[in-house]
Structures are given as C-alpha cells and as structure tokens.
Amino acid sequence: MTTVSVAVPRKGRPLEAVLERLADRAGATDVADRISSTLRYEKAIAKGNQSADADVYDRLAAYSDVSEPTEPEYSLLRDDRDGMPRRVVFDSVTIPTDEGAVRLVGREEPFRALRKHEFALGFDSADLVLEEVVELRSDPLGDLSAVNERIDPMDTDVRIRTGLGDTVYHTLLATPDVAPPNRSLDRSFVAEYTGSLCISPRYERLVEAVLGTDALDGVEFTYPEASQTEELAVANAGMGVYLTVTGSTAREHGLVVGESLFPSETVLLENDVERTDETDAVASLLAGEDIDTELALA
Template sequence: MTATVSVAVPRKGRPLEAVLERLAARTGDTNLADDVISTLRYEKAVTKGSKREHRDVYQRLRAYSDIDDASAPEFTLLRDDREGFPRRVVFDSVTFTSDDVDIHLVGREEPFRALRTHSFALGFDSADLVLEEVVGLTPDPLEDLAGVNERIDPHDTDVRVVTGLGDTVYHTLMATPEAIEGSSRSTLDRGFVAAYEGELCISPRYERLVEAVLGTDAVEDVAFTYAEDGREEEAAIADSGVGVYLTMSGSTARDHGLELGERLFPSETVLMSNTAEIDEAAERAISLFESAELDSELVVQ
C-alpha cells in the first residue's frame, strides 16, 4: 500500500503555485494542478475587482466543490482585509499520487509555524518567512539560502530548509541617483548601506529579514521607513532615497527613477522539514521535489 504524506502549504500565492507545478511535473497530473491554480487566480481577480462575478462567494465555493469525487481539490473561505470582500476562496487540500508516495497538500495560514508545532513533517513556504521567524541576527550578512540553516538555533526549532523550487525573485537594493552621488561609496551594494546614514525604505513585514541579510552592523545608522497603505513601494523608496524591495525585471523601480544595486537575498519557495518527524515515507516525498534541473539557490546535493 502506498504511503500518504501530509505536507503543509500556503493557501494562495506564488509559493503554492510553485509546489503545484513541481508536483505536476513529477507526477504528470497537470490537470489537477491547473484546476487549483486557475481557480485561485480567478478568485484573486475577483477580490481585486478586475473580474466581475454575479455569484456570491458561497455559491462559487459550492460550484468548485465535488463531494462525489474524493480526488478533486477542496477549497475553503478566508476572511479578506479588503473592504467589501469579507470572504475569499482559498486552497484547502488535494492529493497527488505517485508510484512511491502520495502527497496530501494541506492549506495552512502559516505552514512554517505548523512545522514548528510538529503538526507536519514537511511543508512549503517562502524563504522570507524562515528569516522572519527564526534566523539569528549577527553583524555578518546572510547572503544566500545555503547559510540559513546555520543561523537557526537548534534549541529553538527542529525545522530546517531542505531545498528550493527555483521560483526565485530577489530582495534588491535600490536608490536614487542623488543618494548614490551623495555617498562615499559609488557601488550600490552592502558596503554602500554600511557607509550610509539616513532613511532605508522597506516592507514592514521584512524588517528582521533586511537586518539579517545586511548584517546588524550595516543598519546601525539607518532608520527604517515604510510605504503607506496602498502606495507602491518603489515610489516610497524614491522619496526616502534608498530602499530594499523584491524585484523581477526592475522595470517599476526604473520607472520611479531608481537605480538597481546588489541582489541581497533570494526570495524562493523552500521545502522545510521538521527533523524530529521525518520517517521513510517523508524521505520518499522529499525525493519528489529534489532535482538538479531546478534553477534554485539551494539544491540538496
């Protein structure tokens, strides 16, 4: 009998899509992954107002459910902070089958914390959340995913990063030309921040992450500032002069007159394990996600 391993995943967003796409590639069940992804993208569009729906959220949830098909994905409702959208359809669970092990994905608001409480042996989330939760702050900068586990106190948690899925975007240093010209450092890198005194604009949820990737010494003379609700982070960084934000192409930053500097740290979906809960079935599950073909900052050798 094939073993089933439950894996905690986010209820929506890029990390969940990365997991679904990886499982589709390894199991061949692309229709199942596409079903979940297309449903959640549609619901996101409804939430943001770019799609109009005559059905209320409860009617849509019933339409997505198939109680007669045990293999169909399940969804649930999540309270949304946007005015006028008190409920949002999000992912709940689905099972992918393979010859070696069945993977039961279970939606959680905070997969990393679900692993910390030993509710799961395996889980996925953004590497950012690991840094925000448990990575120790030191004067030395944390430059890559490979160094994350070394910064986790084994007395604090049994959770470790296992591998990445290659869906990488970067926390990137950016600044206005005026801020660069006014600095003693002409290169926009970690050394620039170490020599800089003034405002550094970041996302409020990433304060600890930025301290970790720059090092505590580098941020001694900076004051963190944040974009106001509803305002583009790049616009706020342009006002502050210097900042750190996630970038893909960097086009929006350039539109605001910003120059892109060093890629400080990769934001990538990572597989995590609770080392105290790993068994043979969990090891087989891990093998479904490991691959030298992944363009990941952290691939297990």
C-alpha cells in the first residue's frame, strides 16, 4: 500500500481539525480522539491547570508506540510559557484509507515545510499564507481564489486547496465613540478613518492584505502591551482587528463588533511541483464538497 506523508501542526486547533476530518473520511475516530485527548491533557499540564503523577518523559514513553505505525507517536518541545516547560506534542501516525495510507507528520511550520518541497500535502492556518506570500495590493483581498491568485509563482509552488471549516474570524472592533453611529463598522469606514488600529504584531501583513493598503492611509498600527488583554488594548486604541468566534467577549468589554474581515481557518495546502497521482487521490479524499468552509471574504 502506498503511503503519502502529510505535514500537520504539532498541536492546537488546526491539528484537531485535521484529525476530525480524517476521522470522518477514513473512520479513524478512535485514534483521532485519543490524540486530541492526550494533547488537551498535556496542554492543561503546561498551563498549570492540571497536575500529573508521572514526569514528562514517562508520560511520553507511555503515550508513544514506535513499534506500530498506526499508533501515534509524540515528541517533546519547549513551551513558550513562563519557565519554558517541556510539553508533549504530536509527532506522527499512519492512518489507512481507501486511497492508501496517510502518514501525518508533525511539523512546527507545515506551510514552510511545503515551501521547501519536503511534502506535497500539508495543513496549516490560512493566516500564514497571507502573512508570508500573498501580494499586498491597494484593494482588499477578495476570496479564496483571490488568495491563490495573489501568490507569486516565483515565490512558492504552494497553493490552497480547501478549508476545513474550523472558522474563527479576524474581525473589526471599535469603541462606541469611534464606531460610526448610523452605518456599519466595515472596510469602507476604515478607508475614511484616521487614527490608531490595534492589532497583533504577527498579523500586520494579514491586516494590510484584507483591508487593502489604500484603506490604511492615515492609520497607525498599535500593539497590546504584555500585560493587556486584546479587548483592553483595542479599547485604548479606539479600534482594532482581532480574532473572534461570536464576538461575545468583545461586547462584554463594551466594544462594537463590526465586519468579519477574514476567516482564520485550517487549510489543505498542495505543492504543485510535488504532486503525484497518489497525492492527488489523498487530496481528493481530504477535500470534498461536504466541508462547510468559510474561506471567503464578504
């Protein structure tokens, strides 16, 4: 049986979205649930919300089965929290499917692994595509097809195939005194706005892409201080762009929730140069019209 390797994140929401998709398409519910449960438990330990009797090395040995590819393996990484504790993260597992065996391989940066031609297929956040390779233009980014159209073929051979539907949104937020009283808080308002716009430093290029560079004339990016919550930072700036699910937390802080600018979603990525009949078959298995993807801009 042919085995196709697929780069995936080592932890977090994007990895869980991939596991859920394979559970649905390949009947791998048991192994997917076990991996997700293990990583949630280890995250709780790393955050100090859970205690463990065994040390991290004993837990790693107990979780990993190196003798059987269809059983998951895990690795250790230094977490970026205070003290940089060691954290158990996903390493690999092989899942049999009707299109051959799919070997999920954990990578810190799956998108970059595809850019370096280490894999033909991979999953990562759509945010990283916008942050790294999408061309900035005066007009705002349109939709999923426009993302691929704005990738310079001289820069990378990687393209987005589809999203997985695990959507949270980069959303416009503003204080009531800054938000327009008789119109929507949307891109058109930003184009007329002058002043501070609070964002995360890592999303600077993404915000420029989804708003368009013309709309940001007269706008100054500001960033949260280390001790600030995102909502407080936006309130101090007057307006900002941050990830929201329903916007309820922002509203609790007195903020007006405006337009959803871009869906932050896990996406299936393909390196066109590395494609084969086998990888195409796996990509078709993992994609599909049944996915409720929101990868489009209003």
